[in-house]
Amino acid sequence: MNGPDNTRAALLMVGSMAAFAFEDLFLKRAAGSLPPGQVIALLGFGGMVIFWIIAARIGQPILTRAAVQPAPLLRSLSEGGASMLYVTALSLIPLTINSALLQATPLIVTMGAALFLHEPVGWRRWSAICVGFVGVLIILRPGTEGFHWAGLLTVACVVLMSVRDLSTRMMPASIGTFQLTTWGYMSLVPAGLLLMLLQNTAPVGLDPKGSIDMGAALITGLIGYYAVTAAMRMGEVSVVAPFRYTRLVFAMTLAWMFLGERPDLLTLIGSALVIASGLYTLWREALRKRRALASLASNQPLGSPLKNG
Numbered sequence: 001m002n003g004p005d006n007t008r009a010a011l012l013m014v015g016s017m018a019a020f021a022f023e024d025l026f027l028k029r030a031a032g033s034l035p036p037g038q039v040i041a042l043l044g045f046g047g048m049v050i051f052w053i054i055a056a057r058i059g060q061p062i063l064t065r066a067a068v069q070p071a072p073l074l075r076s077l078s079e080g081g082a083s084m085l086y087v088t089a090l091s092l093i094p095l096t097i098n099s100a101l102l103q104a105t106p107l108i109v110t111m112g113a114a115l116f117l118h119e120p121v122g123w124r125r126w127s128a129i130c131v132g133f134v135g136v137l138i139i140l141r142p143g144t145e146g147f148h149w150a151g152l153l154t155v156a157c158v159v160l161m162s163v164r165d166l167s168t169r170m171m172p173a174s175i176g177t178f179q180l181t182t183w184g185y186m187s188l189v190p191a192g193l194l195l196m197l198l199q200n201t202a203p204v205g206l207d208p209k210g211s212i213d214m215g216a217a218l219i220t221g222l223i224g225y226y227a228v229t230a231a232m233r234m235g236e237v238s239v240v241a242p243f244r245y246t247r248l249v250f251a252m253t254l255a256w257m258f259l260g261e262r263p264d265l266l267t268l269i270g271s272a273l274v275i276a277s278g279l280y281t282l283w284r285e286a287l288r289k290r291r292a293l294a295s296l297a298s299n300q301p302l303g304s305p306l307k308n309g
Contacts, residue, residue: 005234005235006240010235013235016224017243017244020221020224021247021254022216022250023221025255026216027217028091029209030213031091034206037198038201040195043188044083044186044191045188051185058176067183071168071171072180075180078164079164081191085153085156085157086154093150094255095255096251096267097139100248101139101140101274104133104278106241107278110281111162120288124280128280129277131276132273132274132277132281139274146264181225245275
């Protein structure tokens, strides 16, 4: 069996983040001319059809009772809720702000794993999480004229995305990747329709520009999903995961080129704090796992404070 190919996996991860940044750009443009709920429903329908076909070809059933087991159901519900919040936020505030806040997801996942899955998280990573939250507050700037209230929608989205990731960890091994993905995209259809109902918006006919944006968002999203999945399977998580933060670089570049956005100093400082704390958390987790593996190999108890770092 071949070992991990970290170089190729890292390149795939960077490519996937570039694809997701383009998807966000196209979704933001689409949400400027279409109701956010309609954008979500169309994206969900397109992704559902494509992944359902792939799942059928490899023998992974979609219409099965496994879809309503607690973990898959929670994952689908959180996926739909997160999409409702994120696309709504995209339509209201700069892409740069949205992307910067999104980088807090690994911190929330670490905190949730400690609180709900009882995974060991020591004071160093708790400190990093606190620093990351300070970065989020700097980006949001509550109580000032620069406060982006709609950024709270992205923060709530990050919480739901963390629920999605944590529920994925609890998923039975018998459930396939393409089953999960199809269920996730399927959940976007009722989520989008519900958002249209809540916002009292009617469907809008697609013009050529809207059709191009929606089609491009679907294609780039699918490319990003495939690349990130391949990267995580091909390389070591501790090596590959930090490259997720390149998404913010791509998002800022695209926002500057196509939307005329210029992130100010506070946004850059807050983003740096969020990313630095996330990278530190990933490093400590990798270090803890290496220590645990070394202890198992030597059949000796863990005697280092790094075990809960």
